[in-house]
Amino acid sequence: MEGAILPNLPNTRVAVVTGGNKGIGFEVCRQLASGGISVVLTARDEMRGGEAVERLNALGLSHVVFHQLEITDASSAAALAGFLKTRFGKLDILVNNAAVGGVEYGQEFDTNEEKFSGLDFHERVEWMLKNAREPIDSAKNSVKTNYYGTKHVIEALLPLLQASSEGRIVNVSSNYGLLRHIGSEEVRQELNDVDNLTEGRLDDLLEKFIKDFKAGELEMHGWSTKFSAYKVAKAAMNAYSRILARRHPELRVNCAHPGFVKTDMSMGSGVLTPEEGARNLVKVALLPDGGPTGAYFAMGEEAPFV
Numbered sequence: 482m483e484g485a486i487l488p489n490l491p492n493t494r495v496a497v498v499t500g501g502n503k504g505i506g507f508e509v510c511r512q513l514a515s516g517g518i519s520v521v522l523t524a525r526d527e528m529r530g531g532e533a534v535e536r537l538n539a540l541g542l543s544h545v546v547f548h549q550l551e552i553t554d555a556s557s558a559a560a561l562a563g564f565l566k567t568r569f570g571k572l573d574i575l576v577n578n579a580a581v582g583g584v585e586y587g588q589e590f591d592t593n594e595e596k597f598s599g600l601d602f603h604e605r606v607e608w609m610l611k612n613a614r615e616p617i618d619s620a621k622n623s624v625k626t627n628y629y630g631t632k633h634v635i636e637a638l639l640p641l642l643q644a645s646s647e648g649r650i651v652n653v654s655s656n657y658g659l660l661r662h663i664g665s666e667e668v669r670q671e672l673n674d675v676d677n678l679t680e681g682r683l684d685d686l687l688e689k690f691i692k693d694f695k696a697g698e699l700e701m702h703g704w705s706t707k708f709s710a711y712k713v714a715k716a717a718m719n720a721y722s723r724i725l726a727r728r729h730p731e732l733r734v735n736c737a738h739p740g741f742v743k744t745d746m747s748m749g750s751g752v753l754t755p756e757e758g759a760r761n762l763v764k765v766a767l768l769p770d771g772g773p774t775g776a777y778f779a780m781g782e783e784a785p786f787v
């Protein structure tokens with residue numbers, strides 16, 4: 482199978498983690514595998530993903546395998562689904578971790594945890610708000626990756642999750658995806674009204690957001706002006722997760738915010754280690770059978786979507 486390295490895997494639960502080559506996703510793979518779960522670590526880049534698997538195998542976690550996955554590419558998701566079907570016949574846990582920040586920092590900046598020592602939580606957040614720029618292409622890519630990429634991976638893997646006795650989806654969210662970051666009361670209410678919300682309406686709202694962004698009218702129409710696309714895409718993903726949870730009571734579909742974590746996405750400015758952030762997601766992935774679905778968890782604890 483192209484892109485996959487196939488050692489013998491024990492007959493256990495099977496998890497797929499997207500964006501598993503680094504950051505929080507890598508740690509989620511390590512922690513799930515340490516708990517005896519067979520992990521398919523996916524990454525868009527074969528070399529980065531293969532190296533990540535080698536690092537985990539070197540820790541004695543031989544039941545981690547690699548498969549390529551670019552989440553915005555339908556054929557890549559279909560190839561992963563084919564691999565899972567042949568190899569395992571099911572999928573128990575899908576952790577949709579892959580995402581982009583949707584912003585750019587100046588070339589003078591790189592991921593540097595040292596730089597933030599001595600700064601408190603709010604000063605670190607302020608640094609990000611001050612130094613992040615949001616060009617239109619980054620905003621569009623954020624919506625394409627963080628909402629549509631995640632959604633299409635779920636659609637491709639849904640039959641495999643349904644083949645599990647209790648398939649679980651953990652959509653890695655953010656406190657930036659909370660509805661409080663959307664200024665328009667009307668849009669907030671619509672996104673919170675999961676009984677009536679449809680995927681088509683989510684498409685319309687995202688299209689409207691991009692139109693307003695292009696026209697330079699974010700504020701006028703009640704959208705956030707900082708990390709705007711990231712916030713809207715995560716809010717849409719939260720709403721979609723709730724729609725999905727209602728439609729598929731046989732699954733557990735939850736959203737989880739890892740906390741503010743020192744990774745490339747935060748330029749190293751976070752306050753938690755990737756290990757701590759990942760623990761907040763793994764806790765949700767491993768909730769007991771029959772646990773909550775359609776819920777949001779902030780740092781491991783159930784919390785409101787607003």
Ligand SMILES: NC(=O)c1ccc[n+]([C@@H]2O[C@H](COP(=O)([O-])OP(=O)(O)OC[C@H]3O[C@@H](n4cnc5c(N)ncnc54)[C@H](OP(=O)(O)O)[C@@H]3O)[C@@H](O)[C@H]2O)c1
Binds near residue numbers: 553630653
């Ligand atoms: N760090 C934080 O403080 C924080 C806070 C709240 C939520 N989160 C969420 O936590 C998750 C992990 O973030 P992180 O901080 O670990 O970020 P990160 O270090 O930047 O890692 C992001 C991962 O996503 C992958 N990715 C991006 N676009 C992809 C695509 N189109 N297809 C496949 N993989 C793709 C990246 O692959 P490449 O290496 O190839 O780029 C990388 O593996 C994200 O969902 C993020 O929104 C993070």
